[in-house]
Amino acid sequence: MTRKVADCRKFPSETGCTLTIAGEEDEVLRAATDHAVSVHGHAESPELREQIRGILEEEKAGT
Numbered sequence: 001m002t003r004k005v006a007d008c009r010k011f012p013s014e015t016g017c018t019l020t021i022a023g024e025e026d027e028v029l030r031a032a033t034d035h036a037v038s039v040h041g042h043a044e045s046p047e048l049r050e051q052i053r054g055i056l057e058e059e060k061a062g063t
């Protein structure tokens with residue numbers, strides 16, 4: 001199984017957040033959306049979810 005990784009450093013923000021969330025795509029999307037809303041003050045919307053989906057990467061084995 002390949003996990004997906006959402007690296008907050010790839011998300012435009014002024015806070016210099018370094019959080020990385022890894023897991024199955026649905027889990028990462030949910031957690032990253034919560035994080036973007038609660039920590040970065042984004043408004044929850046389909047657009048936000050699409051933006052987050054756009055920065056998801058496959059987790060590289062052994063890193």
Ligand SMILES: [Zn+2]
Nearest residue numbers: 008017019039
């Ligand atoms: Zn963050």
